Amino acid sequence: MFTRRLTSVLAALAVLLAGALAVVVPAGTAHAADCAPAWSATTTYWGGTTVSHNGRNWTARWWTLGEAPPGTSGVWADQGACGTTTPPPIPSGFIVTEAQFNQMFPNRNPFYTYSGLTAALSSYPGFTTTGSDTVRRQEAAAFLANVSHETGGLVHIVEQNTANYPHYCDSTQPYGCPAGQAAYYGRGPIQLSWNFNYKAAGDALGIDLLNNPWLVQQDAAVAWRTALWYWNTQSGPGTMTPHNAMVGGHGFGETIRSINGALECNGGNPAQVQSRVTTYQRFVSILGTTAGANLYC
Numbered sequence: 377m378f379t380r381r382l383t384s385v386l387a388a389l390a391v392l393l394a395g396a397l398a399v400v401v402p403a404g405t406a407h408a409a410d411c412a413p414a415w416s417a418t419t420t421y422w423g424g425t426t427v428s429h430n431g432r433n434w435t436a437r438w439w440t441l442g443e444a445p446p447g448t449s450g451v452w453a454d455q456g457a458c459g460t461t462t463p464p465p466i467p468s469g470f471i472v473t474e475a476q477f478n479q480m481f482p483n484r485n486p487f488y489t490y491s492g493l494t495a496a497l498s499s500y501p502g503f504t505t506t507g508s509d510t511v512r513r514q515e516a517a518a519f520l521a522n523v524s525h526e527t528g529g530l531v532h533i534v535e536q537n538t539a540n541y542p543h544y545c546d547s548t549q550p551y552g553c554p555a556g557q558a559a560y561y562g563r564g565p566i567q568l569s570w571n572f573n574y575k576a577a578g579d580a581l582g583i584d585l586l587n588n589p590w591l592v593q594q595d596a597a598v599a600w601r602t603a604l605w606y607w608n609t610q611s612g613p614g615t616m617t618p619h620n621a622m623v624g625g626h627g628f629g630e631t632i633r634s635i636n637g638a639l640e641c642n643g644g645n646p647a648q649v650q651s652r653v654t655t656y657q658r659f660v661s662i663l664g665t666t667a668g669a670n671l672y673c
């Protein structure tokens with residue numbers, strides 16, 4: 377009986393003092409996204425102690441017995457929902473919004489427009505629309521991270537090392553290099569290069585890129601379509617396409633292998649691999665998801 381009277385007195389006192397007392401949350405208290413230890417009806421809590429109850433975190437305003445549960449007016453301060461964080465809803469169009477795209481590429485060349493990218497998506501409808509919400513966001517981040525690495529943050533439209541230009545003509549191909557021996561240098565988001573790649577990409581997209589490779593540096597939608605062509609259909613030095621690597625759960629490292637694995641993977645250039653991984657981790661954070669496993673190649 378005495379205990380119940382004491383509880384009632386303490387609860388009333390807490391109500392009276394709540395407005396005059398600042399809530400002191402001790403260092404190390406869980407963030408709202410993480411649930412604090414569960415509230416117990418048999419525990420005495422001191423002011424500033426945080427507990428979780430019914431999916432929310434609560435901080436005691438004043439010392440209280442467990443008989444005053446979280447939610448009791450004036451006794452507990454609501455710290456918000458806790459538990460598993462839900463990623464933001466998927467946009468109705470491309471899974472990456474224009475605001476997120478601009479955040480990823482604050483210094484991008486005006487040539488690389490968001491509208492050019494979204495216009496190119498119809499060429500490969502499975503891109504960023506396959507699998508769970510997490511997989512879709514991870515694929516978008518993986519594609520854009522590799523693109524960022526290839527172009528210096530979507531700054532460069534064409535390959536900067538002009539000494540390489542004459543080397544991208546494989547004259548053994550039956551169609552040769554009709555645009556000129558030095559015409560098939562790297563262009564666009566994924567730096568499409570070599571006459572046989574221009575031929576294959578052009579055939580797949582219904583564009584004559586073999587005879588007019590300059591379209592890739594003149595038309596933003598064409599440039600993005602060539603990058604999506606490689607991402608969705610080519611395995612390069614790897615064993616699978618970058619698209620299949622992400623939707624099949626093989627990890628970001630396999631996308632690196634498919635794009636430039638011969639030079640970077642298996643210890644070839646760990647600094648370049650790390651650069652790609654760091655960008656990918658930043659992009660998945662912007663998109664509200666996790667990076668997953670197997671980040672390195």
